[in-house]
Amino acid sequence: xxxxxSARALDTAISLLLAFLTCLLLAFCTTFLIRNHxxxxxxxxxxxxxxxxxxxxxxxxxxxxxxxxDAPETLPTFLAREPGVLGVASAGPEGLVAVTFASPDDxxxxxxxxxxxxxxxxxxxxxxxxx
Numbered sequence: 166x167x168x169x170x171s172a173r174a175l176d177t178a179i180s181l182l183l184a185f186l187t188c189l190l191l192a193f194c195t196t197f198l199i200r201n202h203x204x205x206x207x208x209x210x211x212x213x214x215x216x217x218x219x220x221x222x223x224x225x226x227x228x229x230x231x232x233x234x235d236a237p238e239t240l241p242t243f244l245a246r247e248p249g250v251l252g253v254a255s256a257g258p259e260g261l262v263a264v265t266f267a268s269p270d271d272x273x274x275x276x277x278x279x280x281x282x283x284x285x286x287x288x289x290x291x292x293x294x295x296x
Contacts (some may be wrong), residue, residue, distance in 0.1 A: 168179050184245065193251075222241070226268070227251060227265055227266065227267065227268070227293050228265070228266045228268060228269035228271075228274075228288060228289075228290065229263055229264070229265050229266075229288075229289040229290070230263070230264050230265075230266065230274065230286055230287065230288055230289065231261060231263055231286070231287050231289055232260070232261075232262055232264060232277070232283050232285065232286040232287070233260045233261055233262075233283070233284045233285045233286075234260055234280075234283055234284070235260065235282040235283075236261055236282050237255070237259075237260055238252060239282070240262055240282075241253050241262075243277075243280065244264065244273070247273035247276065247277070248273070249267045249268070249271035249272065249273040250262070250264060250265070250266060250267075250273055251265040251266065251267055251273075252265040253265075260284075263289070264277065266280050269288060269290075
């Protein structure tokens with residue numbers, strides 16, 4: 166059995182060591198940022214531009230739209246007539262369907278959105294949260 170006083174002293178020593186290492190790491194990071202503030206600024210600016218581009222620009226190529234359809238069993242026959250549709254798949258809960266189009270601006274997207282059985286339609290690649 167160990168002595169409670171020595172266990173407490175060991176805990177205090179470990180706590181002081183961790184506090185010292187934390188201060189040392191904080192001092193290193195602060196010194197690095199002060200000495201390389203131009204690099205940090207460029208990296209932050211590049212990250213902000215990349216974030217803005219991702220939030221505002223559509224991705225090229227195929228586009229997947231999630232939609233809620235009142236009668237999903239009739240959807241494949243409707244989409245078979247559309248040349249821009251590449252595929253249809255169930256995407257989870259009842260009525261949720263994933264439809265893949267050749268491009269996000271395909272005319273079939275508008276025709277499907279206008280279908281009265283479609284209650285909601287969203288592009289999977291559209292950012293829904295912004296800062």
